[in-house]
Amino acid sequence: xxxxxxxxxxxxxxxxxxxxxxxxxxxxxxxxxxxxxxxxxxxxxxxxxxxxxxxxxxxxxxxxxxxxxxxxxxxxxxxxxxxxxxxxxxxxxxxxxxxxxxxxxxxxxxxxxxxxxxxxxxxxxxxxxxxxxxxxxxxxxxxxxxxxxxxxxxxxxxxxxxxxxxxxxxxxxxxxxxxxxxxxxxxxxxxxxxxxxxxxxxxxxxxxxxxxxxxxxxxxxxxxxxxxxxxxxxxx
Ligand SMILES: [Zn+2]
Numbered sequence: 001x002x003x004x005x006x007x008x009x010x011x012x013x014x015x016x017x018x019x020x021x022x023x024x025x026x027x028x029x030x031x032x033x034x035x036x037x038x039x040x041x042x043x044x045x046x047x048x049x050x051x052x053x054x055x056x057x058x059x060x061x062x063x064x065x066x067x068x069x070x071x072x073x074x075x076x077x078x079x080x081x082x083x084x085x086x087x088x089x090x091x092x093x094x095x096x097x098x099x100x101x102x103x104x105x106x107x108x109x110x111x112x113x114x115x116x117x118x119x120x121x122x123x124x125x126x127x128x129x130x131x132x133x134x135x136x137x138x139x140x141x142x143x144x145x146x147x148x149x150x151x152x153x154x155x156x157x158x159x160x161x162x163x164x165x166x167x168x169x170x171x172x173x174x175x176x177x178x179x180x181x182x183x184x185x186x187x188x189x190x191x192x193x194x195x196x197x198x199x200x201x202x203x204x205x206x207x208x209x210x211x212x213x214x215x216x217x218x219x220x221x222x223x224x225x226x227x228x229x230x231x232x233x234x235x236x
Contacts, residue, residue, distance in 0.1 A: 050078035084120055087157030092172035095151050099144035100177060107180075109220075111135040112148045113228055121192050122159035130188030130204065132166070133228035136173055137180040137213055137220075143173075162188050162207050170209035181212030183224040 054074035058065040065074065111133065118129040134148050155168045170184040185208045194201045214221050 046075075047078040047082060050081065051075055054078055084118075084157055085159060087154040088159075090154050092151055092154060092176060095154055096143055096147055096172075096176045099147045100141050101144070102140065103138055103142040104140055106138055106142060109135050109137055109224065110142060110145075111224070111227055112145060115149045115152050117152050117156040117165075117186075117188075119156040119158070119160045119162075119165060119188075121190060122161060124192040124196075125159070126190070126192040126195065128160075128162060128188045128190040128192070128205075130186060132169065132184060132186045134169060134173070135183045135214075135224050135228065136177060139178050139180045141177055141179070143177050148173075162186055162190075162205055166207040166209045170211055174211045179212065181210070181214040181217075181220070183211075183214040183221065183228075184209045185225065185228050 051074040054077040055065045058070060058073065063070060065071070112135070113133045114131045115134065116129070117132055118127060120126065121128050132152050134152070136143075151172065152169060155165050155172075166184050166186045170182045173179065173182045185206065187204050187206045189204050193203065208225075210221060214224065
């Protein structure tokens, strides 16, 4: 009764034992999956070396990479790691150039607040995530507002330190937009702190970077921090 009940499943999906005995079944399965039209993208982004390393890691962790839940895991891990580090291959100029506009008439602070970001800490390859607020004082040019979150993504999708992420956002805007000053504040929650038994599991880390007039003018800095910090404090 039990075997009859299971029969349809085992015919449509080879059991882990079958696959362990015969690697050919595994290959056939993979090629069949890759041939499926709805997985066409997966086929084009196949990443054999990274997938094989992810599989090795599973084995080293004492797992059986042939068990049902893990069969596609090396593929998924490779694909997600490529995506989460895809910012390493891009330059800030690719994001900002073409979206800089002359605006001599506007010189007040431009603030884009509470931009969500997700990154990987370079020490543990574990996520850290939170929000960034970015402000600048136009020096004759403004940037398309949607480009600032894209710039944040570009730097977040790298193996990062929160301190460096904050500085890179400020530095690249200063360099490409040439404003009178840039201010960046980031608040993030680090899973490497929360998951590994460090005492303060709920703690968040705040980092800041300033250039130009934000460095020389404390009143301006305070105005930025008051404005940027209002909602993030309120949300916690
Ligand atoms: Zn870490």
